[in-house]
Amino acid sequence: MKIAVAQMRTTAGELQRTAERMVELARRAAGEGARLVVFPAAALMGVWPVDPPSQEGLLLDLAEALVKISEEAPCPCIVPVLSDADGAPAPEAILVHDGQLTPLKLSALLRSSVAGHAGRRPEAGREDGDGPAPDLPIFELGGVHFGLAFSFDDLNDFDDYAFDIDVVLYLDGYGFAMDDPSSAMGVSVSDGRFMDDAEATGAWIVGVGSLGTYGMQVFTGSSFVLTPWGELAAQAPSLEEGLIMADIDPNRGSPLDHPLDPEVYDRPLVAWNALAQGLAESLSQMGFTQAAVLVDGTLGSCAVATLATDALGPTNVHALLATGANDGLDAAARRLAENLRLPVRELPMSALSPDRTLAADLAQAHLVALAREEGAMPLSNLDKTALALEASPGSMPHAGLAPLGDVYRSAVIELVHMRNTISPVISRASRHAFEVPAIPGIEECGPTPESRIDFVDYVLASHVEWGRPLSDIADDGGHPQVVSDILDRLASCAPGRMACGPVIVSSSRTLDDVAWPLGMAWRDRVRTKAERAGEGIGGAISLGDDLDEAIAQAAEGLRGVAGPQKAGDAQPAGGEPDAPAAPRDREGDVRDVLNILRDLSLTGGLAADQPEGRADRHGQGGRPGPGGVPGDSPIWRTFSEN
Incomplete structure (x- = not known):
């Protein structure tokens, strides 16, 4: 399948003019053999939703623009849109095909919900344990299976879980950040995360870069197409409009005839521009x-x-x-x-x-x-x-x-x-x-x-x-x-x-x-490892007998999960199940819980469950060091020494 990426500079909310340009670009791409055209995430509506009282009017006008694209575009298109979810941006993508408009994230969420109510597991996902985000879009077009990612968290799901997909479309919604090479998209493909994503998923990676300034966030474009084996098949320029195309062949496993050489990422130059x-x-x-x-x-x-x-x-x-x-x-x-x-x-x-x-x-x-x-x-x-x-x-x-x-x-x-x-x-x-x-x-x-x-x-x-x-x-x-x-x-x-x-x-x-809360008098101070482990405060904390017992049991379970006991550790006498248990270390139990809470607060989840090298919201995974900037040092994990 020949896929086109239409990297275009737009004004957020200029719906009719942008829709007209999208139709023009779709016609041009179809004339060159494209069977799918993908537009940037910020092209129609930018990266921030309007205030809730204005949502109704905006969505009505947006519907008119989408209908125009569905009626006039000569080939299927992916058109990203944006809505509001409790005050936060909620990105969506509309598949325009044969006059129909299909919201891909919403469709994925509904399929997941129906499967859950029916007691079935979704077809795509992890083989054991929890699955990926329920609204992670997966769709089929022309015999090619696509996955759609709006964030690095979405890409992490595709990396970590078992999906049968041929192509991952990544619609950049972050914008350029000096401390994250991946945010520069194709111009930094050899320094960012996308080579790893191609290897992890075994799929083609199509990075669709927005172009221009939306709010105060700058997008540099530089859309690209990577093969599953890490060759650069196509790349659009930075800070310029462009229409790139690539022939996607899910069955191909050999090197490209004419791959592009990845650029050497010049961070100061890209940042200045x-x-x-x-x-x-x-x-x-x-x-x-x-x-x-x-x-x-x-x-x-x-x-x-x-x-x-x-x-x-x-x-x-x-x-x-x-x-x-x-x-x-x-x-x-x-x-x-x-x-x-x-x-x-x-x-x-x-x-x-x-x-x-x-x-x-x-x-x-x-x-x-x-x-x-x-x-x-x-x-x-x-x-x-x-x-x-x-x-x-x-x-x-x-x-x-x-x-x-x-x-x-x-x-x-x-x-x-x-x-x-x-x-x-x-x-x-x-x-x-x-x-x-x-x-x-x-x-x-x-x-x-x-x-x-x-x-x-x-x-x-x-x-x-x-x-x-x-x-x-x-x-x-x-x-x-x-x-x-x-x-x-x-x-x-x-x-x-x-x-x-x-x-x-x-x-x-x-x-x-x-932002620090106004009037907050407390300030942190440097603490020893013993203090950070909670030593000396365990006996002072009580959550009630029932909760204390539950915490103790949870801590004991965590110790069991940590691995088999070493030789010499206490064992029930003769291996009998009713042997008396050793006295419980209540202070140690509380320290275990405090350390778990600390890791949760640092990572938003147990750090051991976080994908390697995906530490921040941009997914870069480096760590700053004296004399350097974030990202110049090796990959790190935020899980504590405990």
Whole structure:
């Protein structure tokens, strides 16, 4: 079967226009022999549902668009849609075939429900134990058996359970994240998870990448087709529209005649281009074509000005040069504006106030005034490290959109170095003009500012992106008091972040995902292994006699599951079943339960049951280390030492 993937840039909710384009692409694909056309997950409705009161009207208009596609498309199509389930996005895909519209996830759920009520097990699933998600779509078309995945959890199900499928269609709904190679789709296929998925399923993997910016999430496209043996059969470009086709032969087991060579994944380059696309399209969605930036010669200001120029063009970026604080940085700021050919307005900081903090606040006000005058959007120079640790409550927030607000400062340094290899617009002085957050003892965490900011970002990424507790981070990275102070500052700055503007999402987990409850006085501290095992508190915990006994029995059962007893362990005398039992270790029982609860809280389920290397919501499975970023280190598991 020849399958086509229509990688298209759209505006979410522009239903009729998008439906017309889908029909046009289906006609083009059918003319080239395609028997199935697959469209991206975000093409029609984006990645976030509208508010519940608007759902009815949206669904009525969506139905009209789907009917148009069913009436005019010359070949079967997979058209993803989006609805709301208790406030969360609920993706669905409609199979358009012979004038019929079949919701694939809903159909799978209904089949599972009917089979359950009839006392039968679904045909597809695991041979023993619990099966996969009941709404995991599986369908047949033209003699080819398809599985449909919207998330890495869905892919995990196809990897782990026994399905008789020939092709897995993966409709990307995550968007690009710097800490997850798989999010870049085909351009990083040799670094991400999809080769493993092809091997695990024994099926063709068709990755369908959305393209464009939906909300503040950036999608880079780069759709691809992988054979079951891991060859790249087709790939669409990143950040461009494209229609790719591949001949899927479930019976083929030999190498392709002309496979494509997988690209070497250049993370900084892909990230810079994704941020530029996100900035341009986010401003357009807000009604702006121009931006205003405050340039003071520091690393962050030069990075934002350069990114804005790449995204919008120099005539659409207005630079406000804040001068007078440092002669070297003043020269660097002027040189940057000249290199980028930006229209410039100079603002002497000494004329604002002798108080540097007040002068910086007033400079932000001047930036807003310049933006208003030019009809532009003001841009914030804050990065993720600054938002995490420097957005203190009561301080004046930076106005406008923060293009680097989801990028750690160490990664900004990396991006600037990469950008200078294209054209050296940012001076050496500016590349070294960044601050390390003022954390007590941070000087002990590295000999240079770069190494110290690496440590700060390692702590933040470990906690934010990877959900690791304070004690684990301190065990691996050392400097427990500094780690504790960094995470305490992260919590304390939560109210300050509320006043900051939107950011372009470029990680698997933003700071909004770890918002600290306002008014929460408790803070974690570094704990010994004995404390974390619950020693010393077992006798103080009682859940009632019945529950205590049930917990004890469960703990005993867990010990039995752990394996056969070692030689010398207590055995019933003579092997008789009614021999007296040894006294129960009640404190040990409670420790077992506490450790189980800890693992559940870290993983959302028993970590031993989680697929290897699928640790986060993007499914990357790496772990951060000092001097690196999440994903640079070997695969890990979050199950505790217990």
